[in-house]
Amino acid sequence: MVPLAESRTVRPVPSPRQRLVRCLLAVLVLLAGMPAAPVRAEAARWQWPLPAPHEVLAPYEAPAHRYGPGHRGLDIAAAPGEPVRAVEAGTVRFSGTVAGRGVISVRHADGLLSTYEPVRGTVEAGDAVAVGDVLGVLEQAGEQGHCPGATCLHLGARRGEDYLDPSVLLGARGPSVLLPWGGGVRTPYSLAAAALTPADGPGPPSGGASLR
Template sequence: MRAKRYGRCGTWLVLGFLLLLTAPAPTPRPPFLTPTATDTSVPAIGRAWPVGARPTVLRGWEPPATVYGRGHRGVDLAAPPGSPVRAVAPGRVSFAGRVAGKGVVSVELTGTDLRTTYEPVTASVKKGAEVAPGEVMGTVEPTGSHCTTTCVHWGLRRGETYLDPLSLLPPWLLRRGPSRLLPVLDVPLP
């Protein structure tokens, strides 16, 4: 009886091994599951803030160490409910609707492989609409924000990689306060 039992086990082991050898090679992991260094350069093509003239950044971009790790995959900008939400750069609306009870607008930026997202937003645009920089796409919803005060979460992605949305804005748009002229040193005065 024991000989038959081990014989069957041996047969199953051999069959399992043969299946393992003849199985197709595993498919590569999708890029969004593989935390690799990708192109993080972003052209400063933005021409407007999503909300306000120079909103307060309540929470900045904190890239996660791993794909599913902790972090903040965008920036939170202070904005009272009902504030207009504007397109940062030219593009086409790829989504305007609700996700997990929050209004979301996504825009694929013209001439790039970048996509921006804004939430919570009551959209006034529809999927497929072309938007210009500064064009109103909706208003800030009074609820659904993850901030302690009302805010807009603004995100930026290239494919499945999250990037810092503030990198879309040129330096002159990020400056706070008035410009200051500095003296030119070592130049004699007339």
């Protein structure tokens, strides 16, 4: 009697597309098991204009619209006579008095404008300054200043006519303390648009008592 042939299971050969899918799945499994890379904080673009510790008496409060009420800067506690330094290299655009307060503004290479008040300036318009150079000394603003009952530096940041949050530009450079503050929080206004707005022309910095 002739023995029957052994039955064999024939496995189908995977197509090139199937092999590719399997390889991709294997790679995804390997990647899923790898630890995530640590996220690095973005480096600060500006240096604090005052020495640490940086006590923030009032944070930036974006207006609901360009001419609405808000707090267009950062109020940093300091003693009268404290030297105020440039947050970044640039050219002094204005050094004088606005609404009875000493104001200094510096134009930087990227078009941003940093403003400092109340400061009795030791620089003049047109002077080139390096980061950390002394611009003047902090004045006592009195009850009409940004910090009634206290002395503080009001640091502002502008691109064209749009105000930006200085704390974003300062990043995590040095220790800072956010003190209790009674104001509300508004929806940030036009930060993306502000980054694209052309820098304004020459002239004294805008902003009087109504634009705080």
